Amino acid sequence: MKTDRLDQALEKMQADVSVPSGLSARIMKAVEKKALAIERRQIFWGSIHLALGVSAVIYGFTAIVLNLLNGDLNGYLSVVAEDPSLLFTEEGLRALFEQVPVLSALVFFAGLVYSIRHLMLRGVRIKKLSSVMAALFVVVAFGSFVGGMAVAANMSGSVTASASEALFTPLVTASKDYQYSSSGEVTSVTDLDEDTVEVTVLLPEGGQKIIEISKDSMAYKKVIQEGDKLFIVGKPGGFKKPGNMKANFVHLFSKD
């Protein structure tokens, strides 16, 4: 037999295996069963991933709220608003980073991105995304409300702060070395020696802080005088005079 004839004959061959009737229906039944199992599995793992993401969002958001309520960011911002050039100084930037809860913000945004990305990867259609975002917003709002209530309760002294402190302190405190931060008004400036001055700062919450400032510091170079407003971050103890606080950095906010 010639090759071209053989090829023609081969091409005209019919499949010799007959397909059982209703096979496609049975296949679809098996596929639907599997689809259901896949959907259940996706819902299960999706819920876990979403719960983790939303927890991170709530955790971060609440920590930010707590930090804002406890910290002195408002005071800092109002001073910066008066003199935005502060942001371009080393101490101004450091003070900003000290006030902004970077880690909490990171946890918040990472949680948010993770949740949204997870929802999109899991095939949540865009039209559904808005409702999911709305749900997420409600959850975050609820979380921040709970956090705010905890702070309010803490401030009024009706509940002990230990739980929330234990939970949020590592996040709220941007640097664990800095145990104190505040701003206040300078009431006196005294030379301690050729390198250091002693500055007394009247604190808005009452009382005063006596801090030692190096004459090399930017704040001192701006000539600190009585009536100036200072932003101070530091840790107490272990300095030239017992009880004094050595400022890790000091920023001169405004001069009268």
Place this chain on the structure above:
Amino acid sequence: MRDSDLILIDEFLSGDVSSFEAIVEKYHTAVYRLAYKFAHNADDAEDVTQETFVRAYESLMKKTSSEGMLLKPWLMTICVNLCRNLAKKKKSFNFSDLEREEEEDSLVERLQGREPSPRDAVLQSEVVAEVQKAVKKLPAKYQLVIDLRFIQDLSYEEIAEVLQVPLNTVKVHLNRAKKALKSYLPPL
């Protein structure tokens, strides 16, 4: 044909699950027949066919784009992989034989040995039937490549991909099978 496949896949990926039903409707016959070639019994072939589409569904759920997808060879590759697993359990097909070459003489002997030559009996209208009968006498691997090439209409490259053998092996198998058939069947 391939464009319509891509449309079906795209529809499925955009959330239209019913388009998978169209895929099943379109290819279940081809997949079943391929599965039967390996399984040699209807029950196993049906199980493999069902599992092929279930795996395909699962796999499609994870995809985001139909780019570069050839639906039929892809389904057949899944089917062959499942048949490979089945063959390990039931010894229904010797996959290692797929890449081994047969002596040409032994092929012709195989064709001639079982039934009397149809040399005198062939009529023009019966050529195809005779060819088909002769193909059935070939070793399973040659039947398989002939089936995939001439009945399933796959290219050499697609056959190589589906069977996971080198392209050259496919060419050699087809060539040997055709040579054996040519020398066995009467001249027309």
